[in-house]
Amino acid sequence: MISRTPSPQWYRFATELEHTIDTDLSSGPDIDLEATLRNPFATNGYRGAWFLAGALAAGALGVIYYCATHDSPFAEERWREVREKPRHAVQG
């Protein structure tokens, strides 16, 4: 039965074979592996863009909700209230 551990002969054979086949194939782009793995946005650009868009949308919704549930300091009623308040009341 053949050994599970490859022999030195096998390594020589496989190395030569792979070298022969390699010369038939063109090289690919030069990817900076470590940098790519460190920066998830470089590898998952779309995911990053979606995350940012989601965060912005959530922020905008938060502002709309706040405005809808709180009195605006610029509301016409507030200005009228200030204008029409008796002066003496303000002056004491």
Added chain:
Amino acid sequence: MSGTKIDVFLSPRDGSDPVRAILRDLQPEIDIANWRNTWKPLLEKSEEDDRAWDWGAKFMNYHYTSDEYYAIECEERTQGLMLLDTDFHRTREGQKNLVYVHFLATAPWNRKQLMKTPRFSLVGPLLLRHALVRSEELGYRFRLGLHSLPGSETWYERLRLKDYGPDETCGGLKYFEFTEEGGRAFAIGEGQK
């Protein structure tokens, strides 16, 4: 087959000394996690044929007793993955048992198509050799079959696997087989250049 742990060596492409590695049973907590965190982000950016392979799903879905998973680990990274079926597949001629390679992939940083200077060579050949070893251990006399992705056809042609042409039952992928003689020669390391 559980309990597989074989010392192997990978050749750095920069010409430095061979690096010790281990060919072992796939360990999902290591290898699937490694695939997800390191392989997948690189493959998603590429045009590689296997960029859509989901090894996590494969591991969940292929769990018959005849399925065997193997991985090569080196430098604390999974360098290659392979899924075999040791039953349910027969040779095209003679209907004899063979080992069928469902999936075999090397890490993206070992691929010449992706990297100008790939990290290691011999990952694919070591896994393929182990599939042939299993064929012999099971009494299949080095018979092995596989469907090749288009980008790997040249590789299998050069290994002198017998080309049975496109298989319409498998999405038109080419079907290849190692004959007993061819498989034996590759596993031992002679005469297949």
